[in-house]
Amino acid sequence: MIRKPVVAGQFYPGTKDELEEMIDYCIQHKYGPGIQTQKDEKVFGIVCPHAGYVYSGPTACHSYKAISSKSPELVIILGPNHFGVGRDVATMIDAKWETPLGSVEVDSESAEEIANISKYIEIDELSHSRDHSIEVQIPMLQSLLSNKFKILPIILLDQSLEMAKDVGDAIAQIAKSRNAMIVASSDFTHYEENSFAHSQDKALIEPILEMDVEKFYSVLMEKRITACGYGAMASVMIACKKLGARKGELLSYSTSGDVMGDTSSVVGYGAIKFV
Numbered sequence: 001m002i003r004k005p006v007v008a009g010q011f012y013p014g015t016k017d018e019l020e021e022m023i024d025y026c027i028q029h030k031y032g033p034g035i036q037t038q039k040d041e042k043v044f045g046i047v048c049p050h051a052g053y054v055y056s057g058p059t060a061c062h063s064y065k066a067i068s069s070k071s072p073e074l075v076i077i078l079g080p081n082h083f084g085v086g087r088d089v090a091t092m093i094d095a096k097w098e099t100p101l102g103s104v105e106v107d108s109e110s111a112e113e114i115a116n117i118s119k120y121i122e123i124d125e126l127s128h129s130r131d132h133s134i135e136v137q138i139p140m141l142q143s144l145l146s147n148k149f150k151i152l153p154i155i156l157l158d159q160s161l162e163m164a165k166d167v168g169d170a171i172a173q174i175a176k177s178r179n180a181m182i183v184a185s186s187d188f189t190h191y192e193e194n195s196f197a198h199s200q201d202k203a204l205i206e207p208i209l210e211m212d213v214e215k216f217y218s219v220l221m222e223k224r225i226t227a228c229g230y231g232a233m234a235s236v237m238i239a240c241k242k243l244g245a246r247k248g249e250l251l252s253y254s255t256s257g258d259v260m261g262d263t264s265s266v267v268g269y270g271a272i273k274f275v
Contacts, residue, residue: 003128011050011132041275055269067144071147075145079155083130089120097138106150106151114154133228156235168238191266
């Protein structure tokens with residue numbers, strides 16, 4: 001099956017040339033990473049925003065730049081299910097995801113294996129039919145990774161701590177035997193005033209950098225932080241820690257208000273790597 005893009009022409013340009021131009025623009029943007037040499041270090045995973053490229057693209061490029069020299073053969077991408085379609089947690093098999101830059105194959109073997117390991121993950125393509133949280137990451141990967149890779153998409157409707165522990169463990173088992181990179185797709189605070197968004201997100205980013213999942217959930221609940229992919233971030237923190245990551249590093253943080261100038265109601269974006 002071909003999973004056709006649902007937000008091409010909305011969240012990112014719908015043609016190859018415009019999309020390549022857009023990604024280049026995001027890299028060179030004042031909030032983007034620019035031309036920088038990458039550290040020779042093991043990166044276990046990243047956190048990446050998933051809004052429209054004009055808003056979050058410059059920040060997202062920081063995460064992708066940090067893994068651009070790594071050449072993973074499998075990219076495990078976790079994102080929240082915004083539409084409530086399908087299963088609590090779902091991957092898929094026998095599929096290719098298409099973007100204006102070409103298509104990327106789903107690693108069916110890994111998908112079947114992870115569905116057997118995890119008590120939450122099911123195989124269900126309907127869950128993936130409408131959402132943008134995984135889709136918007138793929139053109140960035142296609143553009144910034146020089147090698148051919150497959151993906152393991154995992155979409156989360158259930159984002160509880162119990163789920164994150166189960167899924168995080170399962171991802172670690174899959175990643176252990178493969179040359180894999182793990183991506184958590186999430187935005188941070190939604191539709192708050194700019195300085196408030198900055199302070200809320202600063203509080204939530206702290207336990208992410210410490211890789212303290214229990215603290216992460218307690219800050220999230222206490223401060224009622226509206227980060228949409230919190231379960232994706234938690235699962236990835238758990239997996240990376242199991243694989244040997246010691247800490248998270250904040251590469252970049254911005255809001256739509258910082259980028260576009262309207263600070264009255266913004267969305268926050270963070271780029272983080274786990275090393």
